[in-house]
Amino acid sequence: MEKLSSTFTASHGVMTAEVGVISGELELRTTCHEDGVLSLKITYVGAAEWYTLPGEEYRLHDLRDHEVVHRMLVRVLERG
Known part of the structure; x- marks a missing residue:
């Protein structure tokens, strides 16, 4: 299992499954499991509670x- 994490600014917001749209200084964490399943979590920088990005099961x-998918997600979420 590999975890990658990046911080970015989302001025237009990012939709979460649990609380709707969040914006500001955010951190994206992607976890790639041995079977290729990709978990996508997001939080406010420094916060303890993590939220999930909506969608079905993601698989590589x-x-x-x-790493490439993680960087692309950061760029897309940052863009708004």
Whole structure:
């Protein structure tokens, strides 16, 4: 299992499954499990509670793509 984490500013907000839209200084954590399942969590920088990004099960066909997918998600969420 590999975890990657990045901080970014979401001025237009990011939708979460639990609380709706959050914005500001956020941290994205992606976890890639051995079977390729990708977990997407987000929080306010420094906060203890993590939220999930909406959607169905995310899966990578090649575990080596985890870093690239993580960076793309950060850029897209940052863009708004």
